[in-house]
Amino acid sequence: MKRYLYLWHRWLGIAVCLFMAMWFFSGMVMLYVGYPKLTPREHLAHLPALPLTDCCAAPLQAGASWPDGLTLSSIAGQPVYLLPRPDQAPVVLDARSAQPLGPVDARQALAAAAQFAPAASAELQALIDEDAWTHSRGLDAHRPLYRIALHDAERRLIYVSSQTGAVVRDASGTERVWNWVGTWIHWLYPLRGNALQPIWSDTVIWLSLIATLMALLGMVLGVLRWRRRPYRNGSHSPYSGWARWHHVTGLVAGALLVGWIFSGLMSMNPWGIFSQRAALDVAAFSGAPAAPQTGTQSLLRQFQANGWRPVELQWRQVAGRYWVTARSADGEQRVLDAHNGQPVAQLPVELLHGAIAAMAPARQVQFDWLSEYDFYYYPRAEHSMLGHLPKPLPVLRARFDDGRWVEVDPATGALLSQSTPARRVSRVLFALLHSWDWLPLLQRRPLWDIWMVGFSLGGLLISISGAVLGWRRLRRRDRRRGRLARSGRAAGQRVYTG
Structure with missing residues (x-):
């Protein structure tokens, strides 16, 4: 039985050790440089202040309900409403x-680039569906995209939506x-956006599964090969050279290596094991459709009364x-009641409780106020996968008796x-x-960095040493086959000539 364990480990390692080395190296890069994205902070920083004069008409007819999430912003230097x-x-x-704008052409895309970076010259490169920096599914609604190079x-490179004309x-x-x-390379993106797209997800899943088993x-x-009493070579490991590095480093960092590879598998939500049940009723949280009583022009005057210049307004x-939440270019926000134009520091607690309870009226709900971060609610660095998502404090968490939570x-x-509950298990198996x-760890950097980089180097050493050992094994196998082939040919020649 032990022999088969060695054989499985050896040949699985030969198959995936180079992938594992690539994952550990690229993972260390990702600790500090994430996949390109336009963060909310960057989005706001490149918007002009909303004009106080000659703006703005009501987006819909009088008395009509406004869609939740309606936004007043700017595209190509002009104020626009965005109806979600x-x-x-x-x-x-x-x-x-309040009239719909027509199709977005190349001229409008360049105008959006001029708003984004007025001091830089812009060059329209192409209208593309997807390239190396636009694999995110969140961009699907905006495709195709105008790719523009800024000479700054x-x-x-910036990408402009062909649907809205906004930089996305x-x-x-x-x-x-x-x-x-x-x-x-970490996410095997060479398989994305081309004919190999259908096999991308399965490839990542099965490679991760094989690597976890290996x-x-x-x-x-x-563990089986480590002895308390030294071997004849004086070491507790029977190996030398690369094999010893592989053995000892595997014992030190192997558990974390298994955890990293397995959690990478979990990040893919293999076979839908973390798929959520029916979501809570967001429409019930919003309530019956209505129309704000205070016009946009009055709201802008309210926000700008003390010289404060918002760049974006959003109705919720x-x-x-x-x-109405107004945000300035530096990210500062202020909130007004759209029915009376009065500023508020916080929405009424009773109103929030009622809106949340309406999302699942047949369920009991428990409310908790978080004034500091905890295991499930915490910020990450902006460049990380979900680091751009806002994590304000305090926050209201509601826990329904069927295990669903909302914040x-x-x-x-x-x-x-x-x-x-399934998504919270995913938080442990993937994010943790x-x-x-x-x-x-997160709140005591650079302790987190030392932990991540140190053990990533251990995983990289395990992977590289395994690849070296696998290469040597294949070379010995080829040389052995060559000797046998030469011996066979020589024996055949002697018989023939004798």
């Missing part, structure tokens, strides 16, 4: 006339260079009432997240084991 639609790009209305110090992604030269050896076998064999409906920002009424999202 599920699974589609928002409808764009001219904010001055950062050598940025930027990728600096530094991000692109590091991503070739970071996210792009690492587990290695842990078992490593909670329990049948509209609340709401009481300052704006925004639904920040929903989760199920893969990136060590554990507050005692």
Whole structure:
């Protein structure tokens, strides 16, 4: 039986050790440089202040209900309303006339680039469906995309939605260079956006599964081969050279290696094991459709009364009432009641409780106020996978008796997240084991960096030494076959000539 364990470990290692070395190296790059994205902070920083004069008409007819999430922003330097639609790009209305804007052409895409970076010259490269920096499914509603090169110090590429004309992604030269050896190879993106797209997910899943099995076998064999009493060579390991490095490092960092490879598998939600049940009723949280009583022009005057200049307004409906969140270019936000134009520091608690309870009226709900981060609610660095998502404090968490949770920002009424027991298990098996999202580490950097980089180097050494041993094994196998073939030919020749 032990012999078969060795054989399985050896040949699985020969198959995937190079992939594992690639994953550990690229993972270390990803600790500090993430896949390109346009973060909310970057989005706001490139918007002009909303004009106080000659703006803005009501986006819909008098008395009509306004869609939840309606936004007043700017595209190509002009104020526009963005009317959200599920699974589609928002409808764009001219904010001055409330008329829909026409199709987006190359000229408008360049105008959007001029708003984004007015000091840089812009070059339209192509209209593309997908490229190396736009694999994110969140961009699907905006495809095809205008790719524009900015001739600035950062050598940025920006991508403009052909549906709305807004900039939806930027990728600096530094991000692109590091991503070739970071996210792009870590997630096997060479298989994305081409004829190999249908096999991408299954390839990542099965490679991760094979690597997990191989690492587990290695842990078992490593323990079996370690002796308390030294071998004849004076070491507790029977090996030397690369084999000893592989054995000893595997014993030290092997458990984390198994955890990292397995959690990488979990990140793919293999076979839908973390798929959520029916989501909570978001429409019930919003309440019956209504129309705000205060016009946009009055709201802008209210926000700008003390010289404060918002760049974006967003209407959010909670329990049948509209609340308007205004944000400035530096990310500062203020909230007004859209029905009376009065500023609020926080939405009424009773209103929030009622809106949340309406999402699942047949269920009991427990409310908790979080004034500090915990295991399930915490911020990450902006470049990380979900680091761009806002994590304000305090936050209201509601726990339904069927295990579903919802978290709401009481300052704006925004639904920040929903989760199920399965998704919280995923938080442990992926976020905790893969990136060590554990507050005692995250809040004590560089302790987190030392932990992640140190053990990543251990995993890299295990993988590289395994690849070297596998290469040597294959070379010995080829040489042995060559000797046997030569012996066979020589024996045949002697018989023939004799």
